[in-house]
Amino acid sequence: MSDIIRRDPRTEWIARNRLHPLHGTVSVSDEVEVRGPSGLLRKNPHKVGFIGPNGIKRIDRLKGNAAASGKGRKGGAAAEVQLPLHQVENPDFYIVVVPDMVGGRLTGHDKDMIGQAHKLINGLQSSSDEKGAVLAVCFGESKEEGFDTAGVDRLLLLNGDEYQGYCPEQQLAALVQVENTYQPKHWLFPDSVNGGADLGSRLAARINERPAVQAWLVDNSTTLSRGAGGTTDITRGTPRLLMLAEECAEPIDETRHEALDIELEHIPTVIAQLQDQGQVAVDPNAIPLGEAEFILSAGNGIHNWDQFHATATALGATEGASRVAVDDGFMPRFRQVGATGTWVTARVYLAVGISGAIQHMQGIGQCDKIIAINTDAGCDMVKGAALSTIGDSEEILAELNKLAENFRQQQADGSDQDAA
Ligand SMILES: Cc1cc2nc3c(=O)[nH]c(=O)nc-3n(C[C@H](O)[C@H](O)[C@H](O)COP(=O)(O)OP(=O)(O)OC[C@H]3O[C@@H](n4cnc5c(N)ncnc54)[C@H](O)[C@@H]3O)c2cc1C
Numbered sequence: 001m002s003d004i005i006r007r008d009p010r011t012e013w014i015a016r017n018r019l020h021p022l023h024g025t026v027s028v029s030d031e032v033e034v035r036g037p038s039g040l041l042r043k044n045p046h047k048v049g050f051i052g053p054n055g056i057k058r059i060d061r062l063k064g065n066a067a068a069s070g071k072g073r074k075g076g077a078a079a080e081v082q083l084p085l086h087q088v089e090n091p092d093f094y095i096v097v098v099p100d101m102v103g104g105r106l107t108g109h110d111k112d113m114i115g116q117a118h119k120l121i122n123g124l125q126s127s128s129d130e131k132g133a134v135l136a137v138c139f140g141e142s143k144e145e146g147f148d149t150a151g152v153d154r155l156l157l158l159n160g161d162e163y164q165g166y167c168p169e170q171q172l173a174a175l176v177q178v179e180n181t182y183q184p185k186h187w188l189f190p191d192s193v194n195g196g197a198d199l200g201s202r203l204a205a206r207i208n209e210r211p212a213v214q215a216w217l218v219d220n221s222t223t224l225s226r227g228a229g230g231t232t233d234i235t236r237g238t239p240r241l242l243m244l245a246e247e248c249a250e251p252i253d254e255t256r257h258e259a260l261d262i263e264l265e266h267i268p269t270v271i272a273q274l275q276d277q278g279q280v281a282v283d284p285n286a287i288p289l290g291e292a293e294f295i296l297s298a299g300n301g302i303h304n305w306d307q308f309h310a311t312a313t314a315l316g317a318t319e320g321a322s323r324v325a326v327d328d329g330f331m332p333r334f335r336q337v338g339a340t341g342t343w344v345t346a347r348v349y350l351a352v353g354i355s356g357a358i359q360h361m362q363g364i365g366q367c368d369k370i371i372a373i374n375t376d377a378g379c380d381m382v383k384g385a386a387l388s389t390i391g392d393s394e395e396i397l398a399e400l401n402k403l404a405e406n407f408r409q410q411q412a413d414g415s416d417q418d419a420a
Contacts, residue, residue, distance in 0.1 A: 098187070108368075197213070222237065339360075
């Protein structure tokens with residue numbers, strides 16, 4: 001018999017006519033793709049997705065991705081790209097940036113500020129032969145490895161004991177010494193609650209400069225700042241000292257810089273009026289999702305919710321969730337991350353059993369590092385993650401719990417020995 005698929009006009013007509021008594025027999029199929037009576041492969045839009053436990057229709061992304069291989073993956077284990085090196089041999093002038101370095105690393109806000117510093121340098125260089133460099137002054141312990149790709153030409157790292165914890169008076173003394181030594185063209189601070197606004201105000205008062213605060217559009221002559229609680233813009237000439245709003249400029253991404261270490265002598269040691277009593281432990285779940293630094297987020301791939309909550313506690317992470325986990329009633333609505341939930345800016349976003357739908361990815365675009373745990377190596381979350389573990393969420397969370405427990409135990413043993 002011939003393999004040619006022959007058209008059956010009568011069956012085709014019945015398939016098109018939803019009121020025909022035989023319609024169900026020719027068109028009903030649980031398949032999303034069906035070969036119609038004409039031989040053509042057709043998609044049945046009524047069969048795409050399924051009704052979840054809450055009665056809401058959803059698209060099953062696992063099905064679409066299950067067959068996907070790891071081919072064509074980007075992001076994640078991104079190939080190292082060697083960017084062109086930008087060198088400034090003997091800078092004629094400096095623009096000094098003082099990053100917040102929350103957790104010892106440059107924040108997105110810090111990187112925007114460094115981008116702004118280079119914009120100012122380019123403007124100044126276009127009208128003279130002088131060469132400028134960005135000098136970053138960083139306090140405390142640094143874990144940052146990307147000063148060069150962030151655009152730092154010179155780096156002054158002040159991490160002695162006197163710079164540990166909250167010590168604005170000592171930091172100010174160092175900045176005054178930088179001012180006396182380098183006479184920078186501009187001082188840039190992030191206008192943030194993480195220290196930038198405080199330190200910038202202190203230095204402005206000390207060196208008698210009138211700063212621009214919440215500056216968001218800056219060039220060499222004019223600065224636009226947000227005023228009156230963000231309801232109006234204030235235009236003024238660009239001052240020497242600027243406290244910059246987030247996203248004031250594009251971060252550096254096309255060049256690599258030297259990040260040469262420099263040292264500064266004769267910084268006076270200040271007898272502090274303020275005493276740092278150390279950090280206060282807080283319940284990670286009491287931190288608003290938008291401000292959380294480390295988020296453990298659950299999706300439809302979580303099948304053991306008690307274990308998920310236990311892991312979040314063991315890791316000290318703030319809990320987040322995909323919309324499906326929320327719609328299905330496993331997590332409260334205020335934990336939803338994404339376009340219609342909270343937009344998060346965590347340093348580490350650990351997504352467990354989340355497929356990476358566009359609405360979810362929109363909400364995590366500002367996170368520094370995304371880690372995915374998923375059974376599907378081809379899902380969009382894995383494609384966008386810096387690190388992925390492919391496997392069952394329950395098994396991987398069990399291992400994570402064990403590691404956290406061992407770590408705690410080792411720390412406890414260590415402190416016992418110290419006490420003895
Ligand atoms: C207007 C609109 C707004 C939306 N807004 C949002 C929003 O703000 N936030 C949001 O999150 N979604 C939002 N959505 C929903 C979004 O489109 C997705 O449906 C949702 O994000 C999917 O959630 P999920 O990844 O948890 O579930 P699924 O898509 O079902 O994915 C589950 C994932 O878990 C994996 N998995 C399954 N079993 C295991 C296992 N045992 N171990 C490990 N992994 C496993 C699967 O491989 C899959 O990748 C919105 C949708 C619309 C239409």
